Amino acid sequence: MPSDAQNAPLVTLEAVTKRYAAITALDSVNLTIRAGEAVCLAGENGSGKSTLIKVLVGVEQPSGGRVLFDGVPQTRLTPTAATAAGVQVIFQDFSLFPNLSVAENIAMTAERATGTVMVRNARAHARAAEMLARVGVELDLDARVERLPVAHKQLVAICRALAADARLIIMDEPTTALTEREVARLLDLIRTLKADGVAVLFVSHKLAEVLEVCETVVVLRNGEKVAEGPASEFDSASLTRAMTGRDVATAPPAPLDPASPALLKVEGLGRAGAFEDVSLTLHSGEILGVAGLLGSGRTSFAKALFGLACPDRGRVTLDGTDVPLGDPIAAAASGIGYVPEDRLTEGLFLEQSIAHNIAVGRFDTHTQNGVLNLGNLWSEAADWLKRLSVKAPDPTAPVRSLSGGNQQRVVLARWMARQPRVLILNGPSVGVDVGSKAEIHGIMADLAAGGLGIIVISDDLPELLSTCHRILVMKEGRITEEVTGGAKVSEADLSHRLAS
Amino acid sequence: MINRILHSTEGRLAIITLAVFTTMAILVPDRFLSSANLTSMAFQFPEFAILALAVAVAMLTGGIDLSVVGAANLSAVVAALFMNHFAGEGTGTGLLLAAIVLALSVGLMAGLFNGVLVANFGLPPILATLGTGLIYTGLAIAMTGGSAVMGMPPAVAWVGNGTLLGIPVPLVIFAILAAVVGWALKYTAFGLKTRMFGANPLAARYAAMDTERVLIKVYALCGTLSAIAGLIVMSRANSAKADYGSSYLLLAVLIAVLGGVNPYGGYGRIIGVVLAVLSMQFLSSGLNLLQVTNFAREMIWGILLIAVMLINLVSFRRKP
Numbered sequence: 062m063p064s065d066a067q068n069a070p071l072v073t074l075e076a077v078t079k080r081y082a083a084i085t086a087l088d089s090v091n092l093t094i095r096a097g098e099a100v101c102l103a104g105e106n107g108s109g110k111s112t113l114i115k116v117l118v119g120v121e122q123p124s125g126g127r128v129l130f131d132g133v134p135q136t137r138l139t140p141t142a143a144t145a146a147g148v149q150v151i152f153q154d155f156s157l158f159p160n161l162s163v164a165e166n167i168a169m170t171a172e173r174a175t176g177t178v179m180v181r182n183a184r185a186h187a188r189a190a191e192m193l194a195r196v197g198v199e200l201d202l203d204a205r206v207e208r209l210p211v212a213h214k215q216l217v218a219i220c221r222a223l224a225a226d227a228r229l230i231i232m233d234e235p236t237t238a239l240t241e242r243e244v245a246r247l248l249d250l251i252r253t254l255k256a257d258g259v260a261v262l263f264v265s266h267k268l269a270e271v272l273e274v275c276e277t278v279v280v281l282r283n284g285e286k287v288a289e290g291p292a293s294e295f296d297s298a299s300l301t302r303a304m305t306g307r308d309v310a311t312a313p314p315a316p317l318d319p320a321s322p323a324l325l326k327v328e329g330l331g332r333a334g335a336f337e338d339v340s341l342t343l344h345s346g347e348i349l350g351v352a353g354l355l356g357s358g359r360t361s362f363a364k365a366l367f368g369l370a371c372p373d374r375g376r377v378t379l380d381g382t383d384v385p386l387g388d389p390i391a392a393a394a395s396g397i398g399y400v401p402e403d404r405l406t407e408g409l410f411l412e413q414s415i416a417h418n419i420a421v422g423r424f425d426t427h428t429q430n431g432v433l434n435l436g437n438l439w440s441e442a443a444d445w446l447k448r449l450s451v452k453a454p455d456p457t458a459p460v461r462s463l464s465g466g467n468q469q470r471v472v473l474a475r476w477m478a479r480q481p482r483v484l485i486l487n488g489p490s491v492g493v494d495v496g497s498k499a500e501i502h503g504i505m506a507d508l509a510a511g512g513l514g515i516i517v518i519s520d521d522l523p524e525l526l527s528t529c530h531r532i533l534v535m536k537e538g539r540i541t542e543e544v545t546g547g548a549k550v551s552e553a554d555l556s557h558r559l560a561s
Numbered sequence: 562m563i564n565r566i567l568h569s570t571e572g573r574l575a576i577i578t579l580a581v582f583t584t585m586a587i588l589v590p591d592r593f594l595s596s597a598n599l600t601s602m603a604f605q606f607p608e609f610a611i612l613a614l615a616v617a618v619a620m621l622t623g624g625i626d627l628s629v630v631g632a633a634n635l636s637a638v639v640a641a642l643f644m645n646h647f648a649g650e651g652t653g654t655g656l657l658l659a660a661i662v663l664a665l666s667v668g669l670m671a672g673l674f675n676g677v678l679v680a681n682f683g684l685p686p687i688l689a690t691l692g693t694g695l696i697y698t699g700l701a702i703a704m705t706g707g708s709a710v711m712g713m714p715p716a717v718a719w720v721g722n723g724t725l726l727g728i729p730v731p732l733v734i735f736a737i738l739a740a741v742v743g744w745a746l747k748y749t750a751f752g753l754k755t756r757m758f759g760a761n762p763l764a765a766r767y768a769a770m771d772t773e774r775v776l777i778k779v780y781a782l783c784g785t786l787s788a789i790a791g792l793i794v795m796s797r798a799n800s801a802k803a804d805y806g807s808s809y810l811l812l813a814v815l816i817a818v819l820g821g822v823n824p825y826g827g828y829g830r831i832i833g834v835v836l837a838v839l840s841m842q843f844l845s846s847g848l849n850l851l852q853v854t855n856f857a858r859e860m861i862w863g864i865l866l867i868a869v870m871l872i873n874l875v876s877f878r879r880k881p
Contacts, residue, residue, distance in 0.1 A: 389767070421770060
């Protein structure tokens, strides 16, 4: 459906640039969004999508260029000004208040924006009911939001944005946690909103499924706009090519020696409310993928394997020896390593040196007679940086100064230095540029060739298909099927199995 | 060069310390620079400086120890009661040594208890140590009935009032402790773990660091340092009481923050704490000589604290 060309642009970005120290997160990006239009902003993690949102809502000030609302340049954009202009963001986690009711969540920000001192329940109810009617859905207004399924939480978030008189709704990764049916329902809702004159900006790295409701597609890579055009000209493959800058070859991994011994055995592992009855066997030299939507229990399971959460039942054995559950130190001692999903909060000590980040957890082995052998610690770090070809000025620099790909290699080096038997990688290439991604996959293959067992948890299906010998599909806390990796399964097929 | 000094917290602090010293030296030159005043300052600050050292170490982990004064008084009261009970003829050096060991053990136990509460039970440090501080003070009151314990052997006086090669003993003790703690934070696995844990407790756990043991050790160290401060107070007052030095708690926290220790954990240098101690002592002695009332003095401390935090904030913000 073509947008009304007469429409004046609602939001315009003109040559917006954002630099953080040495890193250029956004490089002279132009973008125009009109009323009633849906735009797809595609890009891999780390391509500058989040920075663009932050600039648009006034959380970050651009280093260059300008932002216009209704054609009016915004000199110093604040979140308040952006809200007043009708820009609303729905983040991946929806930022709802789990302990409040549906009505309170929908009406709260709007109540605050009108300057009303007292909360009036009747008015909140009326406002919430009005918004739900507008999008044509029925929800119990008094239900507590934490009890709602994910798709309903998303509806609440959309209604909240509408209640605050949204004219542009930015949706960050709107489909990652939705099943196919829920995605279809979301698309219907988006059509209603567009007919109502509301603009939508989808921001995601998995956009193929929302293409049909979009007019325009804009692709970011390394902070630059690399492609733009009508949505009808893009399909899943061309989007991927634009986002990564090349055709992602799904070369299957080297076949696994069928005689390779079982390394890690998980039997009937379960944790109430997270995952149930998970059993698997990981062989030496094998790369095993675990695929699942957000909220499928994939991360809880990975954490439980490493002792970060204590399972209620089941057992884990490594080489036939029981691994103590619920104790990361014991798990590490028995030879399990874990590279976390969120590198910045769970993986790294950002202000600390690269060498400290590599040696953390092993300071005791660098101690002689109670004193740290710092020379030893530095040289070991330098050694690892060279082995994993990290381009770093020197190991004493703070790890913050490295790019995403190099930071991930620092976390890998930390675990490789402990010589684990099993490595669990949760989202190994999240926020990593394409070149580094391939190199990290190379490191994984080398490690597996050396006899390590690797479990990869990811929602990056091409990544799983090209690196894993087997892929386990996880849905609602259970492993529902096993897929052989490599070229035998297509990405679309696997995606369907995850979300159906 | 000057830019570099201005851009480090410790550099700015050194300038502030120097400025306070110079200002006081200009305002009341004859009395501030008199050897009597300088000596008296050197005897005064070590007791709260050691407490500040303890608070700073706890703060490095992103926690805090509010029980330092309680633990110091409890240790001193136990030592004083012990000496009072066994005091006989003579200087009582042996008795003093036994009492010191006893006091240090009490401080260590108090610290371990804090550590277990924070590390094993996961209580927020600020609340856990607020509670234990009251417990330690309460225990000291129960032991003494709230009155001062006196009647200690003459040897005790040396700890707080003696000199070693012309240097006040309390200053010597503080200098040694500051050097050892500063060294340990930099060159031992424990110190590095403490700083890494403070920088990102979650990442420390994900890296399979023995975070609970590190925390317990940190609070045990705080307790032991508190006991040492308690012994110095006891010696200088020639008595021990459950509520000595009650203004020291806020002063110790203030000095730690002033010294550039990040209250959220991860960053802090002992040299900064030492400089903060000196500037506070110069300021407080100078104001005393200028006959400024105690009330105004506390207000000036508060202004200084807020001002330094604002300056640090601005300089952190300028960093991209």
